[in-house]
Every structure is written in C-alpha cells, then in structure tokens.
Amino acid sequence: MPSTIRVFVARRILTMNASLPVATHVAVREGRILGFGGAEVLREFGTVEVDDRFAGRVLMPGFIEGHGHAVDGLMWRKPYVGFYPRRAPDGTHVAGLKSIAEVVARLQEVERLMTDPDAPVVAWGFDPIFFDGPRMTTADLDSISTHRMVMIGHVSGHIQNVNTRVLEAAGFSRDSNLDGLVRDANGALTGELQGPAVMGRASRAVGDPGILRAIDAPALWDYARIAQRVGVTTSTDLANALNAENVAALQEATTGAGFPLRLVPAMRAREYSLPEGLARIADLKRMSHDKLHFGIVKLVVDGSIQGFTARLRWPGYHNGAPNGLFYIAPSELGEIVAAYHAAGHQLHIHTNGDEASELATEMVGRAIAAHPRADHRHTLQHCQMADAAIFKRMAAFGMCVNLFANHIWYWGEQHRALTMGPSRANRLDACATALAAGVPLGIHSDVPVTPLDPLFTAWCAVNRITPAGRVLGAGERITVPQALYAITMGAATTLKMDHLIGSVDVGKYADFAVLEQDPNDVPASEIKDVGVCGTVLGGVPGVA
C-alpha cells in the first residue's frame, strides 16, 4: 500500500528557496517534502489528505539552533532566578526577577516548600548586570537559609554567589586570600566566586554538580519541548563528551515515539587523544539516524569576553584587564585541526576574542595548504570580535561563521563600557561584514547562556539594540530576510545539513516552524514578538 500523502495548506509558506520563495501548499510523504507550491499541489500527486489546520498560519522551514546546549533541559530542575522572563519546558512563563530582593524572596519561597531538611537551595540564571546598587552578598543569601547551603549560578556560567554556610564548608574565609574570592571594602568575603577553581570547590561542598551533571533522556525531552515552543526543529548540542553514557541518553531520547527535535551533538575533541577521537567520531557517524546526526567536532580556543578569559588582539581589554589565556596552545590547535581536517571531518571552533578567531583561521588555512579539501565548512563559533580582514580570510578558506547575535542585547552595554570599548563594540557580532565577505552565516543563542528563541536572535541581528536603547554599530545590522535565512539555511549550511533541512524543497525533511504572522509583515523592531504556535517535524505537527 502506498504511503499516505498529506498536503498542508497554510496562509503563506516562506520557503527560503529561490525557485519559489512563497508557497501556500506543501505535500508530505514519509516525513519528507514531496512537493510545494500553490493549490495545484493538491492535484499533482493523485489522492491526498488535505490538512488545513495551518490555513490561518505562516509556515517557515523549521528553525535551526546552530549553537545550543541541551543541558538547558537539565537546568529547569532548579529554580530560575534570571532578570528576563523565560519559559520552562512545560510552557510556564517564569517571570524575570528585577532586584536582589526579588531573587531572595523567590528563593525564600522555594526554601519554605522544601521537605528534605538538609537539601541545598541551588538556583540558576542569575543576571545582576542590570541591577543598580550593591552586588549580592552572603547577607542576602543567609536570609534564605543559614543552615542550608545556598548557591546561585550566574547566567554567564563564570560566577556563583553562595551563602556563609557554603563558604564555611568550602573552607573559604576572610583569611583565604585567593584569586576568585570577591571581597567588600572591608576585606570580608561577599560570597561571590569567580572562575572554575573556586567555583568547583564550592560546588563540591554543596554536593551539586550543576551543569557538569550527565544529561539524561528526560532532560533531552525537556530541551526538545523548549525548542518546539520557539519553532526549532533541529538543534546542535555543542559540545558533548559523547561517551557511552551520553550516547545512550541521546539514542534513548531521539528514538522515543514523537521526540520533537533533531539533535546534532558535537564531539568535544579534547575528551580524547587524537587517534581515539578520530576513531570515535568515525564510529559515531555510523550511529546517526533521522533525529540524531553525529559528525561535527568541537574545539575551544579561548574563554568568554565578559569573563575576561577571551583572547583579544592589541590593545586587549578596554578596562585594562589582563588578556585571557588560550585554552589550547597554537601548535596543538594546528595539530588537531590538521588531523580532523585531513580525515574529512568538520570542526566547530569556539573563538570569542579576535586573536582566537585569527589564530583558528590561520590554523585552518595551514591545514588546507597541507591537505587541500573542498567544502570542509569548518565553522568559527561565537567569533564575536572578528573584523573585515578576518572574515575575508575565512571566506577565502571556505569557512563558515555562527555569530552570537544575542550578545548585542545581553552584554552589548557591558562590552561597550568594559571589555571592548565603544569603537570595537560597534563590530560585536558583525553579521553584515560577514555576509559582505561571503562567509555563510548562522546566528545563535548559546542556550542556556541566553534563552533559545531564533526569532529573538534574528531580532538582535536586525536591530542591534541594547537595553539602554543604543544601536551598536548600525552598519552591521542585517535585513529581516537575511536574518530569517541565517536561522534556517544559514545554520543548515554551517552544519553541512543544507541538503536535509533549512528550506522547503523536494526531498528535505518536512520540518516547519508554525508562526502566527509573516515576520516580513511586521516592523523590524517587532519580529521577536511574532507568535510561534509550534512545529512540524517530519510531517508531524506538535503544538506549543
């Protein structure tokens, strides 16, 4: 018996396909797109089922998150205390907390409802950079509990606040004069811990591994639900050790009936020696299926700009902070890039500072010279400070870029004031320059660092506005169609999946984002507010 053909009828379908940019009908068979166009599609394939549930909606190719972390699904097991509202996996709108007092009140309430008398209070997503007045201190957290341990992770991932109980348990006191322990004017510890060394010690004292906990199948389901609600049908998990336990969780989740997301995990290269890693990625590629695509490899060259651990070119940090250190020596980077390149794999290389981006580009160039290979599409991830010269070299080498457009809103003011200064902040996540240089462009959220929501990310790239109302580098703004392309075909290109996803075309997965409006029909300043009703994944609708 031939498989059923279903034709979805929509008010409008934005195809991202130059052969027919706008359609109204799309035929689906066996989870793939069979045809698309106007009403003639209804007659093209003989007997079809007509599905007009989207008659009042706009369909786009499913959105693609080219740099996300599925650990977001795990974060929600703890209370969220961020500045911005966010949606939990079950769809609940969680309000943003606008002051330290609100954070404390929220966690006092959490504490009151706890039944285990010894359990710690652990929260995530704290983001005090928009708060006026003093920083959070142990006095604030001691008012949540003095007998329980209280630990709050900052949204950037580079800072924690803890209460007195945690300081004591970790052995930190006024007389622990170590780097990373923040002090007040009188020399007393404030409970703010900066950097992995002191944060790791505190986390061990609390007994909560935080984001280092191994991700399990239920957390992947939660991540998929979060993705579905914002129109995402394919997301990377960038990066994952991809050991046996991780892979088992990914297999369990993605083979579960109705799992509403395609996952593209990147293998963290540094988990393995070179020969082991090359063997592992080859094995993993054979385990791929429709909803689980192995093959990309992740490398991290430097840290973060706002954590002052990114590697910047002259003149370094605007506020004079010492430059970050490379996480990997240039020679090692060159060796690893060359090995994976020569073996035919695709690298996704985290570079935040411009010196890191320049170095990674240089090493890709050397690898190409040694092992000429077309269409490798090695991609720089974040690449937040690259200038026209770097983008030009990237284009010449056949590289792609995935820019962290959300940073413009979330940290743009901080970059302007502290890290990059006004001149360089104008080129933060320079989408227009990347496109002008001919570098295939994706834009991303780095969820959970900022919330997963590609229309919001597109809005950031289009408007480049900061919470202070300032436009950072007006010349780097891109158009709405360019931004919509970046969150679909652009991202698909960076993942070498543009033959499978990213546009409406015959043979591709029938993956769609279901929108209330066409983002082209609203003012550019409002595209983040276009409602998302859910997704279609492989022809299966899922409601947000």
Added chain:
Amino acid sequence: MNPIPLSVIGGFLGAGKTTLVNHLLATARRRYGVLVNDFGAINIDAALITAQDGDTIALTNGCVCCSIGDDLGDALARLAARVPAPEHVIVEASGVSDPWRIAQLALIETGFTLEPLLVMVDATAFLTQLADRYIGDTVARQLGFAELVVINKADLAPDLEAVCAAVLRLRPEAQIVVCEHARLDAAVLHFTPPPRPPASRFSADVPDHAFPTSVWRPSGPLDRARLRTALEALPRSVLRVKGFCQLAPENRWHLLQYAAERWAFTPLDTTPEAGLVVIGTPGMPEAATLFAAVEA
C-alpha cells in the same frame, strides 16, 4: 597525620613536564600520586602499569596517575583517601595554563603542604616563544610566580646564557636548575631536599638548589589583623611562609600558608607546635623581623 607534600609543575607545551613526570615515576623512591590535566597525553611505559580504571592508572611501584578534572580539591581528596595514601603529590598543569592559579588553591588544603612551584622552560624554544605574538605573554606569565625554574634541553640550546638571563629578568626571585632530557633528581620537588642517597651510577648528577629558610617561633597567640598587615607587606624576596600559630582572641590553632601574595589561615582541631617557616631568596629578611609586630 603529616601533610602530604604537593608539587605543581608548570611550563609551556614541549618544556618537558610529562617527560619529567614519567622520569620521576620510573625512578620513584616514594609513592607518588600524579594529577594530570590532559589525561590523554600521559605516556607511561605499559610494563609499569598494573591497572587502569577510568581516569586512574596504578603503577607497579605503588604510584598512581589520575586526571585533575574540574576541581583540584576533589582530586586531592580522592588521592588522599587512597590506601595507602601517596607520599607526595605532583600536579602537572596544562601547557597553556598559569600554574600559579592552580597552585594557590593548595594553600587552603590542610592535608597538603605546597612545595616549590616548579616551572619548566624549553631552552631551545624559550627565546622564540617569548617573542611569539600568540604565546609570548603566556610563557612570561607562567614564570611570574615560579620558585624553581627548570631549564630543560640545555644540551641543545645554542644560547643557554641568554635563556637564563631572560628567565631571571622575568623572575629574579626564582632559583634556576639546568638539565637535559628532563632528567632530574626528585630533590627538585622540595624546598629543602632530603638527604641524597649515596652516589651511584644510577643517580643523575644534578645541580643543587637551596632556598634560604628562617624560622620564627611566636611566644603566644598572634593578632589576626596585624598578621594580615604583615603578610600584605611581605617583600618579594619572601616566597613562602608556612606553619602553625594561635590566633587571638579565640586562641584557636591555625595552619598558615602564604605564597606569592596569596595566603590562607585554616583553623585546626589539633594542637601543633607553634612556628612559622619563611622561605625566600638569599636577600630575604629574618623571619623574626618580618613578624615582629604581630604578637597579640
């Protein structure tokens, strides 16, 4: 229980850290516990390995080798809990990290005593590295708080004197040891080297190093605030202060460990013998002078 000596070995990629660690393991006269940052890179003679379990390798001579992971304190606790516990712990820092960021965490570990921060230098590459646009500042920063600088591959360096001069310019307080093939006696791991075994054709001929030390025995409890002030004012010629003291007004016993402008007082439940040992460079003042004003 006596604290376990802890050595941190830093230095840029290729300086010989892993070679030194392997050499120490192969010639071990004590049970070493080795923590490495890059577990994939250790290259231990297979004949020496008795068991490998996840990120721990056990050797025939009683030594173990483990991954540091994300928390040095946790890795140290796991090592200390082994039966038998290691007699000396060696931490091999990653080739691009600042080893002092790792070493200072040991100041709050009461079960360990921090031996000299040892930073290795590749004599054949050092001057080029210092001039390199990408890594020059990293290599210089790694030496910033080094106490013992091991200049390795000395036999291959055409300009050894220039290398030594560059090291001393960056870190005049450090002592320098020169070697080949990272072949060093375990004595380099200590401020005060233990007596050497009788010379034999198996023992390497290595230069001595000696750090001047000075001991001060307070006659009673110390004033916490004034002790802090004294520590803040220590000259760069003082590399280390360690020992036990009572702090007024509670008169509780504390372990004090100081290194490179960082320190920790850690309360103790035992009653040790009072005394602060000061270790430094030849020009260092007497300990009694440094701490004259801190008695309560």
